[in-house]
Amino acid sequence: MHADFCIEALKEVLVRFGTPEIMNTDQRSQFAGSAWVSALTDAGARISMDGRERCMDNIFIERLWRSLKQEAIYLEELTDGFKALSVIRDWINFYNTERPHLNAERPRTHTSTVEMRN
Structure with missing residues (x-):
């Protein structure tokens, strides 16, 4: 860059x-x-x-990005920005509402969620 x-x-x-x-x-x-x-x-x-x-400074966000890439982006053929936005929004919704986390259960409450701005 x-x-x-x-x-x-x-x-x-x-x-x-x-x-x-x-x-x-x-x-x-x-x-x-x-x-x-x-x-x-x-x-x-x-x-x-x-x-x-100091890789530990950003460990939580780096883990989130890794999960997003491995579980969604790399699995899709992203032909344009609209498709990418759709895939990312769907995955973030899945992450916040359905994806099993460390406790191997679905998230019960949304005290803290990842959101995207338009």
Whole structure:
């Protein structure tokens, strides 16, 4: 991933969703460079970076993404963005309502769920 691509994507996100209070990234060069840091600070966001070799910082979200890819995305032929969005929405609904979790039972309540924004 190139820094220019990341900065353009960041600008689009800021326009569409507004400035986040905190932006967390890893320490890859595109996120540690002055252009990225300036874009965030100019927008008013605080910057948070995971420590080196701190894979545990994002373990829960990394596990979620792994499950999504292995249980849905890699099993489908995603011909366009509409198909991808449909597959991802269906899987997140399944994850929140039916998928067995560590206790090998269906989730009973939704005190915390993963949701997608339109």
